[in-house]
Amino acid sequence: DQYLFKYANTQSENHPRSKSMVFFKNTLEKASQGKIKVELYFSGVLGKEAEVLDMVKMGTVQGCRGGLFERANKKYLMYTLPFMFEDADTVVAVMRSDLGKRINKGAMANGFYIPATGVAGGMRNITCSKRPVRTVADLKGLKMRTPPIDVTIRTFKALGANPQQVAYTETYMALKTGVVDGQENPFSNAVDMKFYEAQKYLSVVNWQVHPDPLYVNPAWYNRLPNDLKAVFDAVAEATMIYSDTIWLNSEQNYFNTLKEKLEVNHCDPSARKDFVKGVKSVWQYYVDEGYFTWDEINEALTIAAKQ
Amino acid sequence: MQDLMKIEQFANRILEFLVTALFFAILVLTIILVILRYGFNAAIIGGNEAMEYMFIYTTAIGAAVSLGKGEHIKISFLLDRWKRPLRNAINIVNYVLIAFINTVMIKYSFGWIRSAGGFESPVLRIPNWIVQVSVPIGCGLAVLYCLNHVCIEIRNCRSSAKD
Amino acid sequence: MFILLASLAVCLALGIPIAYSLGLSGFVYFAVVHPDILSILPQRFLAGMDSYAMIALPLFVLMGLLMNAGGITSRLIDFSLLFVGRLRGGLGAVNVFASMVFGGISGSSVSDTASIGAVLIPEMKKKGYTAEFASGITVASSTMGMIIPPSVPMIIYALVSEESVGKLFLGSLIPGVVIGVLMLGITIMVSYYKKYPREEITLTRKQKIDRTRQSILALIMPVFVVGAVVFGIATATESAGVGVLYAFLIGTFVLRQLKFRAIPPLMRDSIMTSANVMIIIALSKLYIWILALERVPQAVALFISGLELPTFVILLSIDLIILITGTFVDVSPAILLLTPVFLPSMAVLGVSRVQFGVILITGLAVGLVTPPVGMCLNVASAISKLGIGTIFRAAIPFLLANIITLILITYVPQLSGWLPSLFFE
Numbered sequence: 052d053q054y055l056f057k058y059a060n061t062q063s064e065n066h067p068r069s070k071s072m073v074f075f076k077n078t079l080e081k082a083s084q085g086k087i088k089v090e091l092y093f094s095g096v097l098g099k100e101a102e103v104l105d106m107v108k109m110g111t112v113q114g115c116r117g118g119l120f121e122r123a124n125k126k127y128l129m130y131t132l133p134f135m136f137e138d139a140d141t142v143v144a145v146m147r148s149d150l151g152k153r154i155n156k157g158a159m160a161n162g163f164y165i166p167a168t169g170v171a172g173g174m175r176n177i178t179c180s181k182r183p184v185r186t187v188a189d190l191k192g193l194k195m196r197t198p199p200i201d202v203t204i205r206t207f208k209a210l211g212a213n214p215q216q217v218a219y220t221e222t223y224m225a226l227k228t229g230v231v232d233g234q235e236n237p238f239s240n241a242v243d244m245k246f247y248e249a250q251k252y253l254s255v256v257n258w259q260v261h262p263d264p265l266y267v268n269p270a271w272y273n274r275l276p277n278d279l280k281a282v283f284d285a286v287a288e289a290t291m292i293y294s295d296t297i298w299l300n301s302e303q304n305y306f307n308t309l310k311e312k313l314e315v316n317h318c319d320p321s322a323r324k325d326f327v328k329g330v331k332s333v334w335q336y337y338v339d340e341g342y343f344t345w346d347e348i349n350e351a352l353t354i355a356a357k358q
Numbered sequence: 359m360q361d362l363m364k365i366e367q368f369a370n371r372i373l374e375f376l377v378t379a380l381f382f383a384i385l386v387l388t389i390i391l392v393i394l395r396y397g398f399n400a401a402i403i404g405g406n407e408a409m410e411y412m413f414i415y416t417t418a419i420g421a422a423v424s425l426g427k428g429e430h431i432k433i434s435f436l437l438d439r440w441k442r443p444l445r446n447a448i449n450i451v452n453y454v455l456i457a458f459i460n461t462v463m464i465k466y467s468f469g470w471i472r473s474a475g476g477f478e479s480p481v482l483r484i485p486n487w488i489v490q491v492s493v494p495i496g497c498g499l500a501v502l503y504c505l506n507h508v509c510i511e512i513r514n515c516r517s518s519a520k521d
Numbered sequence: 522m523f524i525l526l527a528s529l530a531v532c533l534a535l536g537i538p539i540a541y542s543l544g545l546s547g548f549v550y551f552a553v554v555h556p557d558i559l560s561i562l563p564q565r566f567l568a569g570m571d572s573y574a575m576i577a578l579p580l581f582v583l584m585g586l587l588m589n590a591g592g593i594t595s596r597l598i599d600f601s602l603l604f605v606g607r608l609r610g611g612l613g614a615v616n617v618f619a620s621m622v623f624g625g626i627s628g629s630s631v632s633d634t635a636s637i638g639a640v641l642i643p644e645m646k647k648k649g650y651t652a653e654f655a656s657g658i659t660v661a662s663s664t665m666g667m668i669i670p671p672s673v674p675m676i677i678y679a680l681v682s683e684e685s686v687g688k689l690f691l692g693s694l695i696p697g698v699v700i701g702v703l704m705l706g707i708t709i710m711v712s713y714y715k716k717y718p719r720e721e722i723t724l725t726r727k728q729k730i731d732r733t734r735q736s737i738l739a740l741i742m743p744v745f746v747v748g749a750v751v752f753g754i755a756t757a758t759e760s761a762g763v764g765v766l767y768a769f770l771i772g773t774f775v776l777r778q779l780k781f782r783a784i785p786p787l788m789r790d791s792i793m794t795s796a797n798v799m800i801i802i803a804l805s806k807l808y809i810w811i812l813a814l815e816r817v818p819q820a821v822a823l824f825i826s827g828l829e830l831p832t833f834v835i836l837l838s839i840d841l842i843i844l845i846t847g848t849f850v851d852v853s854p855a856i857l858l859l860t861p862v863f864l865p866s867m868a869v870l871g872v873s874r875v876q877f878g879v880i881l882i883t884g885l886a887v888g889l890v891t892p893p894v895g896m897c898l899n900v901a902s903a904i905s906k907l908g909i910g911t912i913f914r915a916a917i918p919f920l921l922a923n924i925i926t927l928i929l930i931t932y933v934p935q936l937s938g939w940l941p942s943l944f945f946e
């Protein structure tokens with residue numbers, strides 16, 4: 052028990068991310084024959100995502116999961132490019148490919164060891180009170196609540212919508228009173244926050260997904276003897292596979308709930324091409340800024356196309 | 359004694375002006391954001407983030423100034439019971455302790471800024487260190503105010519001993 | 522844990538400011554228990570100062586100051602006189618009623634004591650009320666300032682509990698009004714007993730209409746500020762900002778009492794007040810982090826469920842803990858300390874996040890009027906030149922209203938839950 056792994060995330064204990072970390076704890080403690088002990092801190096008790104990420108880097112805690120993946124490696128942003136992947140399974144395939152492993156390794160340069168990456172929930176989709184979003188034209192002028200994330204704001208601006216920043220907890224009322232017309236989130240959030248009560252249409256456009264790296268403090272990892280390193284890596288990979296499975300399954304259940312509450316439309320292939328065309332400027336922006344190259348985008352698209 | 363007080367009052371005026379100016383900027387930005395949203399259906403991207411960062415500086419600097427003025431919220435009913443020389447001594451101990459905790463903050467902020475200062479903020483993409491240095495700046499000012507008051511209290515002790 | 526609490530007690534007793542006492546005892550804890558993670562101190566400190574929502578604090582304070590300087594406060598008191606002045610103990614009733622109205626504008630009880638006390642305490646003394654009665658009723662009724670929305674403490678609670686500010690504002694409206702009504706009743710009873718006078722209202726019809734019209738300009742403000750937050754039209758910070766603009770416009774152009782030159786010092790005072798509160802919040806973040814690391818909330822939850830006591834006894838004990846904490850700790854750090862410790866246990870007891878928030882804020886408000894640490898007492902003592910103990914004793918009968926309401930909202934969830942459910946379902 053000389054190796055203590057303190058881990059934190061901001062979700063509550065019933066959340067798929069937390070549940071998969073309980074799996075991590077049980078599996079790792081058993082596989083290491085009790086040599087590694089895991090302490091889990093959920094519900095953000097140790098701080099917000101950015102703060103806990105700092106702590107992992109400094110070694111105050113040893114591991115965490117959450118957003119802000121750019122801080123580990125700017126190339127993670129590639130997974131979040133708008134309309135790049137058609138569904139969550141293709142993203143997962145890219146994450147587990149050699150390209151995905153290279154991106155994980157690249158995080159070492161910024162002080163994070165990332166043994167595996169999964170997806171943070173299902174694809175993000177649009178709900179709206181005004182009209183279904185079938186084509187790019189439908190988004191024009193819609194007031195969309197977006198989180199304060201650069202890619203998201205750029206995407207909705209590029210598509211002619213009007214992104215508005217509203218705190219997550221106040222979004223329900225903002226939707227209900229028409230301060231904003233719509234929002235974008237995975238199905239699970241739309242159900243948890245009861246957004247469907249204030250919305251009419253659900254447009255399954257699968258516009259984006261977020262990666263979910265397991266951040267580990269490298270100094271802590273390097274202190275492990277080689278056999279425990281191997282055990283740790285294996286359990287980490289198994290945990291992220293388990294996490295993807297339970298999280299995506301739960302998304303499917305949430306989708307079924309939403310189907311009963313909202314008018315659902317899917318995005319047809321030709322409309323999707325228009326969306327992709329509409330957001331190419333966003334892709335180009337990040338290439339210009341040096342986040343990743345067109346070669347890397349194309350490599351990811353090739354892996355995705357094989358799915 | 360007079361000179362130390364004068365320097366401090368001068369510092370107070372400059373720092374309070376700075377803090378008030380930041381607050382004015384926050385206020386104006388708040389109102390502009392609302393007007394833009396409802397008047398022009400527009401937004402300043404990153405406006406909220408900028409407000410947040412200015413607000414951090416008002417706290418870090420304002421709290422240091424309050425130390426000099428003795429305006430912090432505290433429980434003083436026990437302290438008030440002591441007689442003059444002992445109260446002076448306790449005051450000196452307090453200022454030393456406050457200077458100490460602020461020095462600790464400064465000491466550890468260097469490693470922290472080196473390790474996490476390069477991260478960028480999510481919207482404005484400002485590097486973190488610009489916000490993080492508010493800690494050593496605020497704490498540094500607090501230490502200076504404490505040292506100044508330790509000097510003032512020591513002189514007070516001496517002059518009351520002469521009486 | 523013992524080291525943490527003991528060193529905090531020593532620091533506080535020495536008279537070290539609350540903020541730095543929290544910081545110092547946190548340091549002692551780390552130095553003794555976890556010297557390896559001392560490096561976390563500056564990060565926790567910054568995390569505590571970093572809050573968009575708390576920008577509402579200096580804005581609400583500034584709004585209150587502008588209203589005093591612009592003559593809005595005195596108009597509101599005139600207006601209250603028209604309403605309840607003819608009751609027995611008229612000025613006492615006016616004091617309570619004005620606090621209810623003013624509570625709907627200001628976000629804090631301390632500014633309520635300062636604004637209303639400065640006008641009414643001297644006025645009541647002139648009319649033959651004792652200084653004790655005048656000060657006691659002022660501090661007790663000002664507790665409504667942070668219960669009736671808008672409320673800065675509620676915004677702090679919303680942050681910690683991740684509950685919607687709009688829901689919390691709606692939830693605390695009825696409890697706040699209940700306190701006001703009970704206090705009016707107590708005032709009238711005490712005034713009969715002490716034979717305090719009724720107020721003659723000698724205004725002409727036209728004067729009455731004028732005063733009402735001017736007051737309505739001021740009364741639109743709370744409806745607007747709270748409405749904007751509840752309906753998601755603006756954040757609490759934004760509505761406080763617009764409230765500042767509105768108070769400025771009315772004071773300058775309608776009532777013509779606000780001078781441009783008077784504004785910068787008011788701005789300085791508001792932001793310095795904010796810095797003094799925010800530094801406490803910043804350093805209590807460190808403390809809360811230690812509580813989480815030590816898994817104190819889980820221990821508390823386990824302890825509570827292990828007691829096997831009936832729910833109503835547990836709830837009553839939590840009320841008591843809130844009251845006792847409020848007696849010794851200032852409101853904002855108390856919210857930050859108690860919420861993470863008790864909120865996880867509340868769901869099991871059938872208490873919603875909104876209800877717990879209203880219970881917490883109502884209970885802590887009492888602490889503002891109890892020695893040894895009572896911000897409202899300090900302010901009233903400066904105005905009336907009475908000792909804080911004297912003012913507290915005079916306030917006791919009125920505080921009954923707070924205690925009764927606290928018990929009511931603890932056992933009747935509808936009092937805090939009904940209004941939010943109307944809007945949020």
Ligand code: NA
Binds near residue numbers: 627628667668671672
């Ligand atoms: Na209020």
Ligand code: NA
Binds near residue numbers: 889891892894
């Ligand atoms: Na108290």
